[in-house]
Amino acid sequence: MCYPTYEVGARLVGASVVRTDDPVRDLSPDTPVRLLWINSPGNPDGRVLSIEQLRTIVEWAQSRGVVVASDECYLTLGWEDTPASVLAACRDDMSGVLVVHSLSKRTNLAGYRAGFIAGDPALVADLLAVRKHIGMIVPAPVQSAMIAALDDEVHVREQRDRYAHRRNVLRVALEGAGLRIVDSRAGLYLWATRDEDGWATVDWLAGHGILLAPGDFYGPAGAQFVRAALTATDERIEAAAERLSIA
Numbered sequence: 001m002c003y004p005t006y007e008v009g010a011r012l013v014g015a016s017v018v019r020t021d022d023p024v025r026d027l028s029p030d031t032p033v034r035l036l037w038i039n040s041p042g043n044p045d046g047r048v049l050s051i052e053q054l055r056t057i058v059e060w061a062q063s064r065g066v067v068v069a070s071d072e073c074y075l076t077l078g079w080e081d082t083p084a085s086v087l088a089a090c091r092d093d094m095s096g097v098l099v100v101h102s103l104s105k106r107t108n109l110a111g112y113r114a115g116f117i118a119g120d121p122a123l124v125a126d127l128l129a130v131r132k133h134i135g136m137i138v139p140a141p142v143q144s145a146m147i148a149a150l151d152d153e154v155h156v157r158e159q160r161d162r163y164a165h166r167r168n169v170l171r172v173a174l175e176g177a178g179l180r181i182v183d184s185r186a187g188l189y190l191w192a193t194r195d196e197d198g199w200a201t202v203d204w205l206a207g208h209g210i211l212l213a214p215g216d217f218y219g220p221a222g223a224q225f226v227r228a229a230l231t232a233t234d235e236r237i238e239a240a241a242e243r244l245s246i247a
Helices: 005-012 051-064 121-133 140-150 154-176 198-206 234-245
Strands: 035-039 067-071 097-102 115-119 180-182 189-193 225-229
Touching (some): 005 035, 035 051, 051 067, 051 097, 115 121, 154 180, 154 189, 198 225
Antiparallel strands (some): 180 189
16 A cells, blocks of 8 residues: 555556565566655555664665665654664665655645655766756745755644644544554554445545545555544544544
């Protein structure tokens, strides 16, 4: 299960897509792989890869010449687990490894389309050249806003505390209404199930004025799940919890 944009991006450039939650186990040596996306903490399920798991993936990819792109936009939002960057798993060799960061979650700057890539210097240089020629240079005002945001940790702690409060309210309410929370150990989402078709759960919740995303939006393995986001306002989260209390 994953954020669907990884697959959409691959299809836009004419690449084939292979879904796997464990490439080391699932992909045979003759499977032609050029790029591997990983996402920890994960969207939608909040799963966190350990440093040992990340190191195994990096070593596997480097031995096969596969580029690892690690989406780490939820890295500062660990709850039961403390997420680690894939760069921490690289030892002294970052070849073929990229991390992708975004300020849309950490700093609530989604509309700015602000973020950065770090890792293998040769790959970063290639990406910079491509961005320049296809008109994707980040505007100077956005770059200035990024510098200010990355230099300030106070708002990050405030934002994290805000999400933590919403998470606690919503988790208690969902579990009280009979849903089971799975993984969800970090990130901005609660991955929940009533052990039925996810669309049936969506319909049941909609009947109480609560809209969640069906799990199969994120892959076939999510067919019995729904995803609850912590991005609504405090007022809307509390209203949802109140409705669930009488569901």
